[in-house]
Amino acid sequence: MTNLLILAVLATAGDPSFTAAAGSPHYVGPMAGRPVLADMNGDSKLDVVIACGTCCGSKPDPESGIVVVLLGDGKGGFVKAGSEPVRIGPSARKVAVGDVNGDRKPDLVVGEHDSASITVWLGDGKGGVRAAPFSPVKASDTKRPHTHEVALADVDGDGHLDLLSTNANDGTVSVLRGDGSGQFAPARGSPTSAARHPYDSIAVADVNGDERPDLVIPDLRGNAVSILLGKGGGAFGQPAQFPLGPRPGYVVVGDVNGDRKPDLVATHDDDPLVAILLGDGAGRFQSAEGSPMKLEKPVWGSALGDLDGDGKPDLAVGSNSDRGVEVLIGDGKGGFRAAKPIPAPRLSGYVAIGDVDGDAKPDVVAASYETGEVTVWLRR
Numbered sequence: 087m088t089n090l091l092i093l094a095v096l097a098t099a100g101d102p103s104f105t106a107a108a109g110s111p112h113y114v115g116p117m118a119g120r121p122v123l124a125d126m127n128g129d130s131k132l133d134v135v136i137a138c139g140t141c142c143g144s145k146p147d148p149e150s151g152i153v154v155v156l157l158g159d160g161k162g163g164f165v166k167a168g169s170e171p172v173r174i175g176p177s178a179r180k181v182a183v184g185d186v187n188g189d190r191k192p193d194l195v196v197g198e199h200d201s202a203s204i205t206v207w208l209g210d211g212k213g214g215v216r217a218a219p220f221s222p223v224k225a226s227d228t229k230r231p232h233t234h235e236v237a238l239a240d241v242d243g244d245g246h247l248d249l250l251s252t253n254a255n256d257g258t259v260s261v262l263r264g265d266g267s268g269q270f271a272p273a274r275g276s277p278t279s280a281a282r283h284p285y286d287s288i289a290v291a292d293v294n295g296d297e298r299p300d301l302v303i304p305d306l307r308g309n310a311v312s313i314l315l316g317k318g319g320g321a322f323g324q325p326a327q328f329p330l331g332p333r334p335g336y337v338v339v340g341d342v343n344g345d346r347k348p349d350l351v352a353t354h355d356d357d358p359l360v361a362i363l364l365g366d367g368a369g370r371f372q373s374a375e376g377s378p379m380k381l382e383k384p385v386w387g388s389a390l391g392d393l394d395g396d397g398k399p400d401l402a403v404g405s406n407s408d409r410g411v412e413v414l415i416g417d418g419k420g421g422f423r424a425a426k427p428i429p430a431p432r433l434s435g436y437v438a439i440g441d442v443d444g445d446a447k448p449d450v451v452a453a454s455y456e457t458g459e460v461t462v463w464l465r466r
Contacts, residue, residue: 101415101425102394104450104463107162107443111431111459114138114154115171116147118453120387120436121460124183124192126167127213131160132442133167134460136453139178141199146176153181153196157213162443162464167213174198174205184238184247187218187268195223197236197251202226202260204236204251206268223270225251225260226277232256239290241299242273242320252284252303253277259284259303263320273320280314281325283307286387289339292316293348294369304334304352311337311352315369328371331359331378340390342399343374343420351388351401358384360403364420374420381424383407391439391448393465394425402428402450404435411437411452411463431457 115138126133134156140146152171156164177199186193191211195204203222207215225233232254238247246266252259258277262270280303289302298316305312305325309332312325333355342349347367353360361378363371384406393400398418402411410430414422431454438451447465454461 100394102413103466104428105466107449107462107464109163110462112156112164112462113459114156114453115152116150116458117141117144117455118458118460119179119181119455121438121451121453122181122183123438123440123442123451126155126183126192126209127157128191128211129160131158131444132440133158133213134164134438134451135181135183135194136460137174137178137181137196138458139174139199140176141179141455151176151178153178153194153207155213155215156460158442160444162449162462164462172207172215175201177201179234180236182236182238186238186247186264188246188266193268195236195238195249197233199233200231202228202231202233202253204249206270208268218268220269223249223262225249225262226253226256226258228253228256230255234286235288237288237290239299241290241316243298243318248273248320250288250290250301252280252288254283254285254306257282257284259288259301259314261320261322275321278314278322279324281305281308281310281312281327284312285335287336287338289337291339291348293339293365295367300369302337302339302350304330304337306333306335306355309334311350311363311371313369313371326369328363330354330361332357334361336387338388338390340399342390342416344398344418349420351390353385353388353403356384358382360385360401360414360422362420362422376421379414379422381412383409385412387436389437389439393439393448393450395447402437402439404437404452405430406433406435408432410434411450428452428463430454430461431459434461
C-alpha cells in the first residue's frame with residue numbers, strides 16, 4: 087500500500103487542473119445523492135439529475151425526499167428545471183435515467199432507501215417529468231427494505247430497458263423486465279441471490295465475453311465483489327465472489343490496463359482503500375500489482391474517465407470526509423497514483439464525469455450529502 091501524501095508529492099506537472107464553473111456550487115436540497123449526467127431536454131447538452139433523501143439512520147429533513155433536475159447551458163452553468171422539485175419520499179436516494187416507454191425522451195426511476203417500491207417518472211423531453219400511471223413498481227416482498235441502488239439496462243436482450251435494484255438486508259437483487267411501454271414485471275427467479283449484503287452500486291457489463299450482460303455488485307458484509315453471470319432472459323447465476331478489503335461498498339467497471347477486458351475498481355466504507363481487480367475476460371478477477379491503494383481518508387463513489395488527456399483511464403473518487411474529490415491518474419497498466427484533490431464540500435461522496443461545457447474535455451460533478459450542494463469543476 088502507498089500513502090496518499092507520498093503520491094501527492096510525486097505528482098507531475100502533467101496532472102489535470104480544474105476551475106470552478108460559473109455559479110457553482112448549486113444548492114439542490116438536503117442529503118444530496120449521486121449526480122447523474124443526461125440530456126433531459128433534448129438540446130444536446132448535459133444536465134444533472136439528483137435525488138436528495140435520508141440514508142442510514144440520518145434524521146429526515148422536511149425539504150429532502152426529492153429529485154432535482156439541473157439544466158445545463160453547455161458552458162458549465164446550470165439552472166433548476168421547473169419551479170418545484172419532484173417529490174418522492176423522505177429516503178429518496180438513487181435515480182437512474184433512460185427511455186423506458188419508447189418515446190425517445192429520458193425517463194427516471196427512483197429508489198428509496200427505506201422502501202422496496204421504485205417510482206417511475208416519464209419525461210416530457212423538456213426537463214420535466216410526471217408520475218407514470220402504473221408507478222410505483224414493487225421490486226420485492228421484503229419485510230426489511232434496504233434499497234441502496236437502482237439501475238436501468240437491457241439485461242434480457244429484447245431491446246427494452248429493464249429495472250434492477252439491490253435488497254441489502256435480504257442479500258438479493260431484483261430484476262424487473264421492461265415491456266417498452268414503461269411497465270415492469272419481475273423476471274423469472276427475481277429477486278435473485280447477490281450474496282450477503284449487496285450495496286451501493288450495480289454495474290452491468292459483459293465480464294465473461296459471452297455477449298450477455300452480467301452484474302457486478304459489492305458485498306459489504308462479505309468483504310468481496312459479487313459477479314452474477316447472465317443466463318439470458320433476465321436470469322442470472324449464483325454469485326461468484328472475489329475478495330476485497332473490509333466493507334466494500336462501491337464498484338465501477340472499465341478497462342484500466344488496456345487489454346480490452348473489463349476490470350473492477352472498488353472503494354470501502356470505513357477504510358481509505360481503492361482496490362483494482364484485473365479481469366481475464368472469462369469472468370475471473372485478481373488484484374493488480376500495488377492494489378489496494380491506501381489513501382489518506384475514506385472515499386466512496388467513483389467514476390472512470392480520461393482526466394489528463396493521455397488516452398488512459400483515470401479515476402475521480404468522492405470523499406467520505408473533507409478531502410474533496412480525489413483524482414487518481416492511471417498508467418494504462420492497472421496502476422494509479424494520486425494527483426491534487428479537487429475542492430468540494432464535506433461528504434461529497436458521489437461524483438460523475440462528463441463534458442458539461444462542450445470543449446471535449448471531461449469535467450467533474452460532485453454532490454455533498456452534508457451541504458446539499460452540487461459542485462461543477464471544468465477541466466482546463
